[in-house]
Amino acid sequence: MPVKQRARKDEDKQARRRSILDAAGRMLRERGYADLTMAEVARHCRLAKGTLYLYFSSKEAMFLAALEQELSTWFDGLLEGLAEMRPDRDETRRIAETIATSLASQPTLLDLLTIVHNVLEQNIEFDTALSFKQMLAQRLEFGGAIFERALPGLPRGEGQRLLLRIYAAVVGLRQMSDPSPVVAKVLERPDIRCLRVDFQTELRETIIDLVRGAQARRVADA
Amino acid sequence: MPVKQRARKDEDKQARRRSILDAAGRMLRERGYADLTMAEVARHCRLAKGTLYLYFSSKEAMFLAALEQELSTWFDGLLEGLAEMRPDRDETRRIAETIATSLASQPTLLDLLTIVHNVLEQNIEFDTALSFKQMLAQRLEFGGAIFERALPGLPRGEGQRLLLRIYAAVVGLRQMSDPSPVVAKVLERPDIRCLRVDFQTELRETIIDLVRGAQARRVADA
Amino acid sequence: MPVKQRARKDEDKQARRRSILDAAGRMLRERGYADLTMAEVARHCRLAKGTLYLYFSSKEAMFLAALEQELSTWFDGLLEGLAEMRPDRDETRRIAETIATSLASQPTLLDLLTIVHNVLEQNIEFDTALSFKQMLAQRLEFGGAIFERALPGLPRGEGQRLLLRIYAAVVGLRQMSDPSPVVAKVLERPDIRCLRVDFQTELRETIIDLVRGAQARRVADA
């Protein structure tokens, strides 16, 4: 529901900002970053191209803001969900399942994660980067603590590292499981099938292994 | 040692092809994919731009060939090294260390891995993609077998999956550990430090955890 | 008199569009279609290259628009002149003379006619082609009616066909009478002289013959 006319009040501006990010995210999935032009995004929010630059300093900054929004929202939802869980025998599997399932339903977020380092972080200003990284650092800290509480046997400080590794796995697995049309065709061949990756399954299992590995480490290191 | 003049014999052509890929790889690290033009690559092999297109059908195909070369060479070296190892008490750590160390010394390979899904696989023909994926599939099969032999307690077929997960981790960790200049500056701040990632260390530990997790799974599933 | 600054009003846009077409037509005569670049045209209207693409979707579309303008202007002037004539004994010769003379003074129009089928109509969209052809069809209809009124003894419906044949003669004669420098040199030789064609004279006589032939046909067919 785009804001009409001029956004004078700060609250209107925030709403307009969000409507831009929504459009950007929506279009991203359809057209891909490289093929998506600022003109297209503008058209879809029923704004002029120039207006986008009143809210974001560049195309990259705009999509980084979209990512910041998607990621923090998702993260908060996840942590909230995790915090509610009480320790359980099969806690690890439940956590892994939760993460994998919720992520798999966020294609826009995953698309953004795929380009964040290569593209989005290339043409931005210090402050933009800082804001994004602070959001990330904060979630990392909070999330790490929750992990350590939820997963018995996790050495102190390992929660954060675990999260970082899961983050890396998400990025890597997404790329492998989201091939271009031509590659998708190649992956249909029987001799290439082994390279096919189902994002959700593989992420879940990876997380489980990472957690168990981390738990085992304590013993091994001792 | 570039081929002189016209490469008429097939062996000369292969040499020229390789010299182009060398130049492409070298330039990639210096300038990054987006800022690197075909003209620059051509200049650095002392060839004309058009000549590059005699050997590769597009910029993407050229860099995918560079990756195919780098990756298969590295992979073969690794597997050879692994095959020589005899089972050991701390086999897992040795394997992880070998992989992480050898990869960390291959920045070109890592840069290519970072763009392979987003960029290289976007503008190529079926056959180009097929060739690349077949190389991968073959290494995966062979490598998976070696893993299963070297790592006791690894369920049958898990060697391949393990490799795929390591591959994903490599891609993700590389992106996190290779920030753009602006982001690097941000990462110097004390409150952001936690987002810094040392590729080699983190990869090694991730591999160890993934292996242990996979080994533990057998027990857990039993 | 080029439009200053940004053309915001529709009337300014039309003026700018026209100034582009003027420059394009002017340059065409000097450099020829193939040797004329969009950059050159842009420079001559003191606009940026990209601006040309705000007004025309391609080089071909731009020159087709130039032709549409030149042709309709010329046509309207001609028809106006013809409409004023009152039937005369030597009406045919006067009409032929008028057409040939006025066309001979429009080298840009003639150059455009020479490339319209081979070049301009090759890379355009349906709508662009439609607009051009509709202009043509309308003039053909109107012009055909005037011909039939002005030229006694012309069978009903023959006015349009006559116009089409004159159109064809214009295209063919222009090509023969406008040789490249090398060919012009060849045409200076006594044994080749017979291939020289004076556009205006030959067109005039051709028109006269076509008219008389059409008038005679009625008798012959009867």
Next chain:
Amino acid sequence: MPVKQRARKDEDKQARRRSILDAAGRMLRERGYADLTMAEVARHCRLAKGTLYLYFSSKEAMFLAALEQELSTWFDGLLEGLAEMRPDRDETRRIAETIATSLASQPTLLDLLTIVHNVLEQNIEFDTALSFKQMLAQRLEFGGAIFERALPGLPRGEGQRLLLRIYAAVVGLRQMSDPSPVVAKVLERPDIRCLRVDFQTELRETIIDLVRGAQARRVADA
């Protein structure tokens, strides 16, 4: 049937030359001049690109030679046919019909005529142009004489002029009757139908009118 191996004897060379021109003509109809590359022509004669340049100094010269061949062959056939005719009451119509029918069955020739002035005569040497024009001048002379003999009432010298006008009409009508795919679609519309031209019919009628006009002129001028 391409000549095998090296063409040493002059007769072999001529055969090879002709096989190149055949391939060039054949491909021209399929792909159009602009889209047709020397590599393609070479491939279709099973020769190397460089070999083409042993026989022709440029792409333009090659197609001009193709035209020279097609045109002289067609012309000779026509004149032979005309020479055999004995004067007749409806001689004019028979001649017109003969010309139109035979031309309509030579699409390659017509395609070449369409580009001869715009393209082929632009990048050739004096001698190439001279050879072509001499062939033309000779046919014009011979053909003019035949016309004057066959068509009673044709003023002396008018045979050549008549031929030139027919030539012009051929070029112009071919362009109008051979639209690009997009334009062809436009021409299907009822309001644009009037611009459709059937080459053979229209040429025949045009020739008849031109002849009758020329014959009438004598009377009018007297």
Next chain:
DNA sequence: AATGAATGAGGATTCATTCAT
């Protein structure tokens, strides 16, 4: 705050032609 016309740098790709073998 919003607009959208103007900018112009930027680059992959093609292909006629050459020439060493």
Next chain:
DNA sequence: TATGAATGAATCCTCATTCAT
């Protein structure tokens, strides 16, 4: 005579960004 690898000029068009209104 034949080859085909090498050349490199040549150019259209895109699109992120700016800025006058």
